[in-house]
Amino acid sequence: MSSTRWTAGDVPDQHGRVAVVTGANTGLGFETAKVLAQRGATVVLAVRDVEKGAAAASRMGGDVSVQRLDLSSLTSVREAAEALRGRHPRIDLLIDNAGVMYTPRQTTQDGFELQFGTNHLGHFAFTGLLLDALLPVEGSRVVVVSSVAHRIRAAIHFDDLQWERSYSKVAAYGQSKLANLLFTYELQRRLAAHPTSTVAVAAHPGVSNTELVRHTPAPVRALMDRVGNVLTQPAAMGALPTLRAATDPAVLGGQYFGPSGAGEARGYPRQVASSDQSHDLAVQRRLWAVSEELTGVVFPV
Structure with a gap:
């Protein structure tokens, strides 16, 4: 696969394709959805705040609609998936982009630790409930957005998944982003064993300048304000790995894309490697089983 400067201009024509993007009213999700809409896709912004979603849709142009989705509520996840299946019986792209980062300890409506519950379990359930709409569609893809933080104090704490005994917002975020990769790889393994072309x-996104960093410790935010142009990249650049994963015809299932620069912090997108831990088959399978149990969602693959 070419490592040249892949840009939004390399996104192929998307007319006739339906793309659902979570967390698309700001930041990376907004930039991802905007490019897909500009290239002709029918785009659904799956967002918690529908007013902000409508405002975002109005700035994108193209065929863009809004669906309420609160990933911290399994009831909302089920309602959103049912509504989308009714409106879009076939889906080409599901982009699991939304996320929260470094939040104080909170729980979701279902009692899950907020970062794990939103970033992983919410997307796990949403994907499982929509997958039947992707499986028959030639060339359909599920794209899960992880983070370099999957390497930072990251492990799946099966003995305390919800951080009830103690809480570290950095380690909890790392667990959720590692879970994103474990989920992606296990889903790809199951898809490869199923009669479908879905991958x-x-x-x-590397280190991108978005609202996601609002819970970052104040000294870190102050440093980023001073040297942000050196350490971070704009959201439009941070969205490129997702766009490449979603649209590059050469992409294969189970690949992982990130910025090409030093430390994968910034730069044009290329295929990158994830941690050894993320490829642990036993952990992938155990997390999958636990996730099905916690969400009550059983996948059709």
Whole structure:
């Protein structure tokens, strides 16, 4: 696969394709959805705040609609998936982009730790409930957005998944982003054993300047304000790995895309490697089983 400067201009024509993007009213999701809409896709912004989603859709142009989705509520996830299946019986792209980062300890409506519950379990359930709409579609893809943080103090704490005994917002975020990759790779393994051309692919945005960093410790935010142009990249650049994972015809299931620069912090997208831990088959399978049990969602593959 070419490592040249892949840009939004390399996104192929998307007319006739339906793309669902979670967390698409700001930041990376907004930039991802905007490019897909500009290239002709029918785009659904799956967002918690529908007013902000409508405002975002109005700035994109093209065929863009809004669906309410609160990933911290399994009830909302089920309602959103049912509504989308009714409106779009076939889906070409599902981009699991939304996320929360470094939040104080909170729980979702279902009692899950907020970062794990939103970033992983919410997307796990949403994907499982929509997958039947992707499986018959030639060339359909699930793209899961992870982070370089999947390497930072990251492990799946099966003995305390919800951080009830103690809480580290950095380690909890790392667990959720590692879970994103474990989920992607296990989903791809299952898809490959199923009679479908649907694939699962992962991406990460490097260090992008978005609202996601609002819970970052104040000294870190202050440093980023001073040297942000050196350490970070704009959201439009951070969205490129996701867009490549979603649209590059050469992409294969189970690949992972991120920026090409030093430390994968910034730069044009290329295929990158994830941690050894993310490829642990036993952990992938155990997390899958636990996720099905916690969400009550059983996948059709």
